[in-house]
Amino acid sequence: MTSATETGRTGGPERLADRIAEAVTSCPDVESLAGGGVASYLPGHRVSGVAVRDTEVEVAVVVRYGKPMPEIADEVRAAVEPLVPGLPIDVRIDDIAPGAESAETSGTAGTAGNAETARAAAPGEAPGSPATTPPSSTGEGERDG
Secondary structure, three states: OOOOOOHHHHOOHHHHHHHHHHHHHOOOOEEEEOOOOOEEEEOOEEEEOEEEOOOOEEEEEEEEOOOOHHHHHHHHHHHHHHHOOOOOEEEEEEEEEOOHHHHHHHOOOOHHHHHHHHHHOOOOOOOOOOOOOOOOOOHHHHOOO
């Protein structure tokens, strides 16, 4: 059985991960590859957002706001499939980047979009973001009794 990481298929595992990253980032609705835990660790560098395994390829992306996510995932699969024919391609959408529409409608480019992203990222979002700021820890000292 030939594995996706063998040199005969696409020029070696280092080149394959880089080619997959190129293909994914060329998709019009992909903002970037995601950092997270999905990566290919190669001699001399790491390809974040792409994990090439013998039985599958996993891709983690940040997408642009606007298009339905299942359609974006299909675009990513279509871009990667010619590089790894026959292997399942798992596309994970880790975040949504604010699009031009959200910045234009809010009246402030960047600021409102960043706040929207923080509010939308409830599961596992960073502590201290506006949506997860804990209540005051001074509750005991403020009681009047």
